[in-house]
Amino acid sequence: MGTLILPADHPEAIEQAVSALRQGGLVAFPTDTVYGVGAHAFDPQAVAQLYEVKKRSRSKAIPLLLADVADMPSVVEPVPPLAERLAKRFWPGPLTLVLPRRTVVPNMVTAGGHSVAVRVPDHPVARALIAALGAPLATTSANRSGEPSPVTAGEVMAQLGGRIDLILDGGACPGGVSSTVLDMTASPPVVLRPGPVSAEEIERMIVSRRS
DSSP: OEEEEEESSSHHHHHHHHHHHHTOOEEEEEEESSEEEEETTTTTTHHHHHHHHHHTTTTOOEEESSSGGGGGGBBSSOHHHHHHHHHHHHSSSSEEEEEEETTTHHHHHHTSSEEEEEOOOOOOOHHHHHHHHTSOOOOOOHHHHHOOSSSSSHHHHHHHHHTTEEEOOOOSOOOOOEEEETTSSSSSSSEEEEOOHHHHHHHHHHHHHOO
């Protein structure tokens, strides 16, 4: 497979990316943290291909990127009030929430688990792509497992060139650090991966809810 690189601001870039995703392909794109590579979240075969290309263990679930806070109920059930508060405070942004999944989310995405990780990225290209697709993107960093997470389209090409359909080149990612991951299926919630949103910021939101 040849991998096409298109400038993210090319007039047909989003249209071509959506077409590839709807046909079960894989597309890399910039986010506010690092470059991600995504598959249509509701296409289990495409998600399986994502595991294969990444050389990612099937035991590791793949997060979903959403276009908007309002899309959370499409993949999460129930949506806890605290999750709504955190989403409204930190989304779009580098906070991933692990929440109870809806049955519409394929087992391939969640590695057979009962929860799903969700986030709204703070990057116009990523959100435009997800909104145009009309569905969440099962997305993980656009690198081979165990290798550095890429922050440029060239770094994506070096690792995944010839193995994915399309790379949207939106320049260097501004963040360069993967998102904070908060497990909200635990009580109290647990930070699984530290990141740009600090545990202290999250704790303040939890405490303010109680007061």
